[in-house]
Amino acid sequence: MNVRDALEADADALASIADSPTDVMRNLVHDRTVRVAEDGTHDPNADVSSSEHSQYGESNPEDLLGFVSFDAQGETVHVTQIDGTQEACERLLAEPVRFAECENMAVEVLVPIGHQAVEDAAASLGFGEKGFGPRFDGAKTVRFRLEP
Numbered sequence: 001m002n003v004r005d006a007l008e009a010d011a012d013a014l015a016s017i018a019d020s021p022t023d024v025m026r027n028l029v030h031d032r033t034v035r036v037a038e039d040g041t042h043d044p045n046a047d048v049s050s051s052e053h054s055q056y057g058e059s060n061p062e063d064l065l066g067f068v069s070f071d072a073q074g075e076t077v078h079v080t081q082i083d084g085t086q087e088a089c090e091r092l093l094a095e096p097v098r099f100a101e102c103e104n105m106a107v108e109v110l111v112p113i114g115h116q117a118v119e120d121a122a123a124s125l126g127f128g129e130k131g132f133g134p135r136f137d138g139a140k141t142v143r144f145r146l147e148p
Contacts, residue, residue, distance in 0.1 A: 001037050001038070001039070001040040001065060001087065001088065001091060002037070002038050002039075002040050003035055003036070003037050003038075003091055003092065003095065004035065004036060004038065005034070005035060005036075006029045006034035006035060006036045006067060006069075007029065008026055008029055008030070010025075010029065010036055010064065010067075011023075011025045011026040011029060012025075013036075013063070013064045014028070014029070014034075014036070014064070014067050017064060017066065017067060017083050017084060018067075018081065018083050028069050028080075028081065032069040032070060032071050032080055033069065033070050033071060033096075033099075034067060034068070034069040035067065035068050035092055035095045036064050036066070036067045036092075037064065037065040037066045037067070037084060037085075037088040037091055037092055038063050038064050038065060039062075039063045039064075039065060064084075065084050065085045065087070065088035066082070066083055066084015066085055066088030066089055066092055067081070067082070067083060067084060067092065068081070068082040068089075068092035068093060068095055068096065069081045069082075070095070070096040070099075072099070072100075072103070072105060075105050075106060076105055076106045076107070076108050077096045077099060077100040077103075077105050077106070077107045077108070078107075078108055078109075079093065079096055079107065079108065079109035079110075082109065082118055082121075083115075083118075084117070085117065086116075086117040086120060086121070089117045089118050089120075089121040090120070090121040090124055090125070092121075093109070093118070093121045093122060093125055094125060097125055097146060100146070100148065101148070104148045105148060106145060106146060106147050106148055107127070107145070107146045108143065108144070108145045108146075109122060109127065109143075109144045109145075110133040110134070110136075110141040110142070110143055110144075111133075111141060111142050111144060112136070112139050112140070112141055113139070113140045113141065113142060119142070119144075122144040122146075125146065126146055127144040127145060127146045128144065128145060128146070129142060129143070129144055130143040130144065130145045131143055
């Protein structure tokens with residue numbers, strides 16, 4: 001599995017994972033720090049001109065295993081979205097954790113109830129459950145936090 005910065009060309013694949021409109025995901029790539037996990041069976045150093053999908057074209061939704069977006073406000077890094085496979089969620093959630101550790105900041109993630117892959121990833125990285133978070137589109141969330 002390779003983790004890299006998301007590109008605008010990833011918007012369609014991100015929309016497929018998040019079940020969101022492509023324009024929303026394109027804006028996310030522009031407005032936040034976004035990392036994607038992609039299938040590690042592809043050689044990231046392969047000749048761009050010979051690949052069917054390149055970083056300068058559109059990414060293939062089947063190649064992306066997940067994504068995370070985050071930003072920093074005050075003393076906390078806020079994970080604004082995360083989705084993907086169990087393994088991808090753990091690798092991706094580690095990205096804002098590394099950033100926060102370097103800056104001596106806390107990390108907070110709101111997880112929709114029942115999103116087991118993200119809950120498991122948060123638990124494996126040492127996040128503690130801090131009660132309910134706000135509702136999004138009527139769905140309840142649980143707040144997880146990792147202190148510096």
